[in-house]
Amino acid sequence: MLSFLHPGFLYAAIAAAAGIVALHFIITEQPRTGVLPTVRFFPDLPARASTLTLRLSDILLLALRVTTVLLIGAAFAQPRITPTHHTVTCVVGINVPSASPRAKEAADSTLLYIGDAAAVIRDSSGSLSSLLVSALRAGARVRESADSIELVLISQFTTNERDAATLAIRSRWPGRIRVVRIPPDTTHQPARQQLRVEWADSVAGSLWARRARVDTVGAVAVGATSVLIYPFVRRWRLAVQPGKDVRIVARWVDGEPAIVESVAGGTCLRSVSFTPPVVGDAILRWDFVRFGEYVRTSCGAATPTLLPPEFVAALEGPAHLAASSAIAPRVTRMTPLVPWLLGAAILLALLELALRRQRRADAASNEGTPGLDRAA
């Protein structure tokens, strides 16, 4: 939808154009009078001339002038193209990996909302925080298209998707969030089995591949158990596709898997891609203590659980929808239409000038001097 940043200029241009049109009608043109010595030989008829008439040349001039004024007004009004405006639109965020057995259910749920959706976001990182950040950006992008925006989050809402920043990021969304829960996948959860912990830095198993560039990551989120904040050195990346056989139980803060579990021959293999510190004050922190306990627990006990109802309620937030005006707008730039409009206006002004000069020349030639100087 085309809108204007400063519509006052356009209104002023329309008023000016109306004035020009009125002048073209109001100015009564006197009959074109000329002198002729032999006028006495014309029959003596009453001289009558009709007024308020527009000839073709006048219409051309009128069209040129009006178009020029309107183009200048439109250029200064700075037109912007925005989507069609609705009362309510929605942003749909999907946090179900496509490899998940629940992906089809997530797609079915999405279909319920996609008809009214102005934006659909798919985030396969498995982090609610990441999904919320993407939703905030989408909301800023579509805020001009509706008065209110509803955010729909489709996810399993397990404790693995939550982190410490989730609620803080959620508070940036100024309205209700509709939570659509996909039942968690329980088919691959193993029974309590014998546990074997494998440290990738010590035993380079087949689950991990060495990263091309070693970096340091500040923290690891281990499900809902703990968040380890430490200058870990990240050397490994997951070499296999997570799914039914390989399950992610901890992630780096950027969403990359950090700890995975797999079942092989009745044994639960827990593979950790980093080496926790063994000395220093860090190991005394409560999160590291809980991490140590977690590492020693069996696989079944580490199965992600659903987020508690109070957390989901906090995620849903207030009952009202988010007002578009409450969402921070994106920074807009001057539309590239403006210089084109100004250029077209200048071109039309030059055409109008040329047309007027041509008409003046035609009038002069009508009074013409056919050729006295051909005397000799």
Added chain:
Amino acid sequence: MVALAQSDSALLDSLRTLRWPARRTSPVGMPGGHLARVLGASAEFTEYRAYQQGDDTRRIDWKLLARSNRAYIRLSNDRTVMSTMLLVDASASLAYPTDTLEKWRYARHVALGLAAAAHSTGDPVGVMLATANGPRRLPPRTRRSVVYEIAQVMDDTSSAGSPLLAPLLPLLRSAGRIAIVSDFLGDTDPLIRAAGQLVAAGREVHAVHVLHAHELDPPRKTTLLVDPEDVSLKRPVTDATRRKYLETFGAWRERLARDWRMVGAYYSAVVTTEPVAHAVRRVVVRRAV
């Protein structure tokens, strides 16, 4: 020496060899290039005539008298000059178009060309301008600068008002040839009558009718036309009135030419689209006597 405009110089150059012969015999006067009305006693022998009482005895051919014992006198064709006066109309109707005055400039050039042709023939030539402030007269002269003086007089004159031509014509009776340069939109009928009287008195009268191209084909874009000599005279221009105008004006021109010729004058119509030199030659070069 009077400075001439460039167009004047070009015109005079193009008419340098043009002569304006008389179309009838002239009254006896100063020796010139035209045939005199009476036989005289010049060296150019024509015929004998028997001596009559009263003839000058010095014209008797004494050798013939000695041989034949009969008295005859020698007769010869006399050549004389023809004084030429130009009567130029400087009325407002010639000031057209108002911005270029093309019609007036054209009439002025035609008069200048006729003066040059008469002067080249050896005739004294002068001009009388009918202006709104009264006539301006330059008597006929044969001196070399007379053409330039005529050009200067016409340069100093602007065409305005509605001066009458007919009262001025008897003032030119002393001239043997009178050329009237006008558009004949003023006192035409009295003028033709006065010209008839001059023709009857043996004068050679030329009527040069100056027409502007717009008079023959009025501009179509104009919707109302005004008479320059009478601004209260206005006429609308439509296709119908234009057709009627062309018909009426054509008939008037035919009648005008016929009236001039009926009184014995030589009528010529010149249009501003025609080169001036060509128009002057057309007026001057005719069946010469």
